[in-house]
Amino acid sequence: MTVLVLEGYHGGVLQKLRKSRAKIGSMIRLTLKSGEVFEGTLIPRSEYSDPTHIVLKMKNGYNVGISLDRTEKLEVIGEGEKPHFTKPSPPANHAGLPKVAIVSTGGTIASRVDYRTGAVQPALTAADLASVVPELSSIAEIDTHILFSEYSENIGPTHWKGMAEEVAKKIANGAEGVVISHGTDTLHYTAAALSFALANIPVPVLLVGAQRSSDRPSSDAASNLTGAVALAAHADMATVGVAMHRDLSDHIIVAHQGTRVRKCHTSRRDAFKSINSNPLASYDLKTGQIELSKGIAKRDKSRKLALKSRFDQHAYLIKFYPGMNPGIIDSAVSTGARGIVLEGTGLGHVSGHLFDSVKKALKREVPVFMTSQTIWGRVDMNVYNTGRDLLNLGVTPLEDMIAETAIVKLMWVAAQTKSAGKIREMMLQPIAGEITSRTLVEAS
Amino acid sequence: MTVLVLEGYHGGVLQKLRKSRAKIGSMIRLTLKSGEVFEGTLIPRSEYSDPTHIVLKMKNGYNVGISLDRTEKLEVIGEGEKPHFTKPSPPANHAGLPKVAIVSTGGTIASRVDYRTGAVQPALTAADLASVVPELSSIAEIDTHILFSEYSENIGPTHWKGMAEEVAKKIANGAEGVVISHGTDTLHYTAAALSFALANIPVPVLLVGAQRSSDRPSSDAASNLTGAVALAAHADMATVGVAMHRDLSDHIIVAHQGTRVRKCHTSRRDAFKSINSNPLASYDLKTGQIELSKGIAKRDKSRKLALKSRFDQHAYLIKFYPGMNPGIIDSAVSTGARGIVLEGTGLGHVSGHLFDSVKKALKREVPVFMTSQTIWGRVDMNVYNTGRDLLNLGVTPLEDMIAETAIVKLMWVAAQTKSAGKIREMMLQPIAGEITSRTLVEAS
Numbered sequence: 001m002t003v004l005v006l007e008g009y010h011g012g013v014l015q016k017l018r019k020s021r022a023k024i025g026s027m028i029r030l031t032l033k034s035g036e037v038f039e040g041t042l043i044p045r046s047e048y049s050d051p052t053h054i055v056l057k058m059k060n061g062y063n064v065g066i067s068l069d070r071t072e073k074l075e076v077i078g079e080g081e082k083p084h085f086t087k088p089s090p091p092a093n094h095a096g097l098p099k100v101a102i103v104s105t106g107g108t109i110a111s112r113v114d115y116r117t118g119a120v121q122p123a124l125t126a127a128d129l130a131s132v133v134p135e136l137s138s139i140a141e142i143d144t145h146i147l148f149s150e151y152s153e154n155i156g157p158t159h160w161k162g163m164a165e166e167v168a169k170k171i172a173n174g175a176e177g178v179v180i181s182h183g184t185d186t187l188h189y190t191a192a193a194l195s196f197a198l199a200n201i202p203v204p205v206l207l208v209g210a211q212r213s214s215d216r217p218s219s220d221a222a223s224n225l226t227g228a229v230a231l232a233a234h235a236d237m238a239t240v241g242v243a244m245h246r247d248l249s250d251h252i253i254v255a256h257q258g259t260r261v262r263k264c265h266t267s268r269r270d271a272f273k274s275i276n277s278n279p280l281a282s283y284d285l286k287t288g289q290i291e292l293s294k295g296i297a298k299r300d301k302s303r304k305l306a307l308k309s310r311f312d313q314h315a316y317l318i319k320f321y322p323g324m325n326p327g328i329i330d331s332a333v334s335t336g337a338r339g340i341v342l343e344g345t346g347l348g349h350v351s352g353h354l355f356d357s358v359k360k361a362l363k364r365e366v367p368v369f370m371t372s373q374t375i376w377g378r379v380d381m382n383v384y385n386t387g388r389d390l391l392n393l394g395v396t397p398l399e400d401m402i403a404e405t406a407i408v409k410l411m412w413v414a415a416q417t418k419s420a421g422k423i424r425e426m427m428l429q430p431i432a433g434e435i436t437s438r439t440l441v442e443a444s
Numbered sequence: 445m446t447v448l449v450l451e452g453y454h455g456g457v458l459q460k461l462r463k464s465r466a467k468i469g470s471m472i473r474l475t476l477k478s479g480e481v482f483e484g485t486l487i488p489r490s491e492y493s494d495p496t497h498i499v500l501k502m503k504n505g506y507n508v509g510i511s512l513d514r515t516e517k518l519e520v521i522g523e524g525e526k527p528h529f530t531k532p533s534p535p536a537n538h539a540g541l542p543k544v545a546i547v548s549t550g551g552t553i554a555s556r557v558d559y560r561t562g563a564v565q566p567a568l569t570a571a572d573l574a575s576v577v578p579e580l581s582s583i584a585e586i587d588t589h590i591l592f593s594e595y596s597e598n599i600g601p602t603h604w605k606g607m608a609e610e611v612a613k614k615i616a617n618g619a620e621g622v623v624i625s626h627g628t629d630t631l632h633y634t635a636a637a638l639s640f641a642l643a644n645i646p647v648p649v650l651l652v653g654a655q656r657s658s659d660r661p662s663s664d665a666a667s668n669l670t671g672a673v674a675l676a677a678h679a680d681m682a683t684v685g686v687a688m689h690r691d692l693s694d695h696i697i698v699a700h701q702g703t704r705v706r707k708c709h710t711s712r713r714d715a716f717k718s719i720n721s722n723p724l725a726s727y728d729l730k731t732g733q734i735e736l737s738k739g740i741a742k743r744d745k746s747r748k749l750a751l752k753s754r755f756d757q758h759a760y761l762i763k764f765y766p767g768m769n770p771g772i773i774d775s776a777v778s779t780g781a782r783g784i785v786l787e788g789t790g791l792g793h794v795s796g797h798l799f800d801s802v803k804k805a806l807k808r809e810v811p812v813f814m815t816s817q818t819i820w821g822r823v824d825m826n827v828y829n830t831g832r833d834l835l836n837l838g839v840t841p842l843e844d845m846i847a848e849t850a851i852v853k854l855m856w857v858a859a860q861t862k863s864a865g866k867i868r869e870m871m872l873q874p875i876a877g878e879i880t881s882r883t884l885v886e887a888s
Contacts, residue, residue, distance in 0.1 A: 266821025377710025
């Protein structure tokens, strides 16, 4: 067992740790030759680690690796906190509050750090989520349900279908708002998917995640969940959205439209941004105040939800870059693509050396759509010759739709119709706020 | 000829225009049934246009299409301005100013709008550029040269090589700064390419573009060029960068590091942003003042430029999305990829259903690198199981390098070595400020 408690350490570092009677989980103080001092919990190393460093989990939640060569002194200063997670019992529901269903699908918001490995593990159930944030019971009558527990990078069209069906069930059973806890990696793709799958929605459906796990002091899990539940219960809106921190100030949770939101930072708590649009609503955690944007869809319990939960995965998102092999387009076509979304440059361009492949795709009745890798702004293929050439080939510009929403919409549209012409037509039809036509005058 | 002057108009719209004696280029006033009034120049329609709209180029530079059905009255109110572009003669150079070479490669900065089609056409030469901005001659001794004239979406590795060689020549001939005018679509890819190709650079090399063409009132061509030349001539720096508007205030031009910059809006003049870093320098067009960031490389004419201008196009950038067909990775490998850059989600993840394809790539000695599609932030594959699994497979995380820079660097690295191991090693080596290692402590 002695070997196990120093998992991943070898050679001189292992000897040094043994001599100091350090164990995985011990609080360690390292004094460097330079005079610097580091304190943290000793965590195990993994297979891919080099053998000359000692790795500590610091109080700020980050891991730091320090070379033995640079270390003057190693002391064990405590046994560190043992992981203690005991399930609190769910708080009693208050009568008369709006009913909100929380559906859990996994992700950081439902996870905790494994102190042994320093890695984040999915752990909390939806019931746990509600229990660890007892304030929720004074905001809404909570009903929790675990649909599945999956890292969001593994979530795809099949899960979208299951989630849409689950939300429909919750609404049929009287939920006045639905909150879905979800990993942040693909939260915005799922939000777009549910925006299309849940037509004519009578109440808000808010996806929520966390950028920092709930056992870290900087966790945004509880505050995001509180904001999401408050908006789901009380905001006069009826849209699929994403509820996350607006900024670093830690007290405003905003709901972004599900088809207009994008994760724009790997780790910040305000990583999610509304693109080419404003958030739908905000909730102030300090005052409990809700603010709504103008012109958003209102709640209407009499509205009848139309579930269209099928998706066709034969859709391709291809990001253009200089020197790109046009064979990527050919190979998408040859594997039975029902459509291709190009992420072009600037106003919606790709290099002339791709034109032949684009032509071949269109000739084989595979619609080709254009978005921009600039993220912000609108494609406009009338300005430059390249854009006009691509329009003449038959490429369809997707206005101000973001690429992530476009690929999800294409998968959804491809499941609604067998016709390439109809796919093209539906891609340009605003269905869930995903697109704003450029010249309203021209469109009228 | 009567038919030609109403190019692209048909049926009822054509009749109406003829009756009013309107010609392409006429100033038209349309009064709508709603009472709204639109004035602008009549522009021709193209093949893909629908036949029921009249299209005017408004004074603000945008085109607007108005349905004939909604039109109450159509009047010709003038003949509009004829296009008049006459080349001014180049201003005399002032003695004693620093020598700056302007190399023209095309793009909006070197273009003007064709009044007949409303489209932008490349037109100005480098000499024209200098001539239309006479202020330049009081800033530097300008030497201009047209290398080629290409829309930047068509610029790739071969052009990068030509540009690097041209810059080396200009520096050998005594240029104290080089400015390259370039389309904005792929300006940042070229900036990254030149950052790697021009090692040990003694003077600044600044790429510059324009988001609005030079005959539009809102053009940023002259101001960007002035800022770029001023910084190339006078800023105490020696880096490849991109000089563009900092914000919408219209008087600050900033130089972004060539490996840290990205176009983040389709049309705004402040579209270019430094990612995970700060701009290198700024130039105030009002005061002429230059401000430099701390720690940037300084000019040194004695430094000997090392030209490494070859690129290998057998490199793939693949953006992950839910439901993605892993066959995209297989097909990249089968066409002889020397390496693959994945644009994963969040901290650097892709779905488990891609693992087999990633494994196969690595088994065939094709290095696989990870960046994040969040744009901002740093990949960290130690936090979640998916990241750790990918690390164990042998995927190499690229820290805080942006995906666009990563694919360019991979093309460059692949041309420097035949070894997959060496490619992996060089991708992690900071060469032109493109990467900052996470734990400086661990790295030391």
